[in-house]
Amino acid sequence: MARVELEGLEALINAVQRLGSEGKKIENKALKEAGAVMQEAIQNETPVRTGKLKESITVSGVRTQDGVKYVAVGPSKEAYYGKFLELGTVKMRAKPFMAPGYENGKDRATATIKEELRRGLGL
Structure with a gap:
């Protein structure tokens, strides 16, 4: 799963947090939109044989870990073989698609988050 961490957005995030529940909705929407951008970028790099792996690239719901919100982007469990392509095996050379997609x-995902937060805050 790809994970994007943002730095330098403290002022925007603080403004969103001050809004309370409305701020949480804005923050969640921004994360989901950025997840969709990452999904597309990863799908563009995904090798296609049957198309199952490419179709399995999904965006999770918003999650929180150690107080940090995020969305996970990557293949579903049904396309478990994606990890073999990404990392390679003893008998197969790696054909990364997640890292290049990330x-x-x-940069587009970061810009999307900034834009969604600004739009949500009316800036």
Whole structure:
């Protein structure tokens, strides 16, 4: 699963948190939109043989761990073989798609979060 961490957005995040429950909705929407951007970027890098792996790339709901909200993006459990492609095996060379997808999408995902937070705050 890809994970995006943002730095330098403290002021926006603090403003969202001050809004209470409405702020949580704005924050969740921003994370889901960024997750969709990452999903597309990863799918663009996913090798296609049957298309099952590409279709299995999903965005989780908003989760919280150690006080940090995030969404997870990656193949579902049915496409377990994605990890073999990403990391390789003893008999197969790695064909990464998650890492390149993350690298290609992280800037757009960050921009999406910023834009959604600004829009939600009316800035």
